[in-house]
Amino acid sequence: MERCVREFNGKLVFIMSCSDCNTKCSHCYLTYNDNFDGSTLFRVASALSERYEVRINGSEPLMHREYLQTLAKVKQYSVMTNGLIFKNNIEYIEDIKAAGIKEIAISYHFDLHEEISSVPKEFLIELFQILIDRGLRVRINCSLSKRNFRQLREYCAFCVDHGIQKIRFTNFLNQGEARLLEKSIFLDDNDRIEFFHLIDIVRTEIPKEVLFIDRCGSFGRNHKKTNFYCGGGVNGVALAPNLKVYPCIFLVQPEYEIGFYDNGKIYIYNDFVYSNEECLALLSLNKSLG
Incomplete structure (x- = not known):
């Protein structure tokens, strides 16, 4: 029986542009295996940008120089990378700036970095300064587990000392490569409560004009606050290269499919x-860990 659908009336579409990468991180959450070709990405993103805010996401979009025209078309402000694309390729920064990118979001995990990433810490620390000197803002994307979440104050201090304007903390999710990790590394409910307490304290200590301290919704609801909002599937969706639609970037796999793209429109199954009530990714991926 054909499933009934409705047109998506939210705000955000994250296009998961690619799955190929120049390294293999042990905490990577991606589970799909495909890439958009440059012309298809441009066509799809152009059509969707007439109605939605489109953001190009994926494993390592900057590996695909042909994606730059799409980044420019959708007026994307920031793009994520592990940083390796700039190794012996510093002038690529100017091409990225020409596409309208103002901020580079780099994966850097401090104490945990060498355990989960093969990108040298020393290279990234040098890269932060090069990007800033070239007129770009830098955001650090930092994954937190039981082994490092209590050091978040130190991580924020590092950013201030190095002129980094933003840091975004992401919860380890039991997805993709991370499913092979020890289950004891994932935050439990008590850890998340402690995390919320710590981040609130640090936010009072460092003005957001100095460092904007952000956290991913994958940590779930802070029950001391009333402003939690999971927009997965309602305000935002993720679109994969197979043109199927999923609730968020962490749930791009068949069992979480909620719709599809067709002829410039996104449709959601009724x-x-x-x-x-809670982050859908957290509920789906981590709650079974106990």
Whole structure:
């Protein structure tokens, strides 16, 4: 029986542009295996940008120079990378700036970095300064587990000392490569409560004009606050190279499919049930860990 659909009326579309990468991180959450070709990405993103805010996401979009025209078309402000694309290729920065990018978001995990990433820490620390000197803002994307979440104050201090304007903390999710990790590394409910307490303290200590301290919704609801919002599947969706639609970037795999792209539009299956009680990715991936 054909499933009934409705047109997506949210705000954000994250296009998961690629799955190929120049390294293999042990915490990578990607589970799909495909890439958009440059012309298809441009066509799809152009059509969607007439109605939605489109963001190009994926494993390592900057490996695909042909994606730059799409980044420019959708007026993307920031792009994520592990930084390796700039090794012996510093002038690529100017091409990225010409595409309108103002911020580079780099994966850097401090104490845990060498355990989960093969990108040298020393190279990244030098790269931060090069990017800043070239007129770009730098955001650090830092994954937190049981082994490092209590050091978040130190991580924020590092950013201030190095002129980095933003840091975004992401929760380890039991997805992709991370499913091979020891289960004891993932934050439990008590750890997340402690994390919320710590980040609130540090936010009072460092003005956001000096360092914007952000956290991913994958940590779930802070029950001391009333402003939690999981927009997965309602305000935002993720579109994969197979043109299937998923609730968020962490849930791009068949069992979480909620719709599809067709002829410039995104459709959501009517049987998709939305709940704002908790982060859908956290509920789906980590709650079974105990």
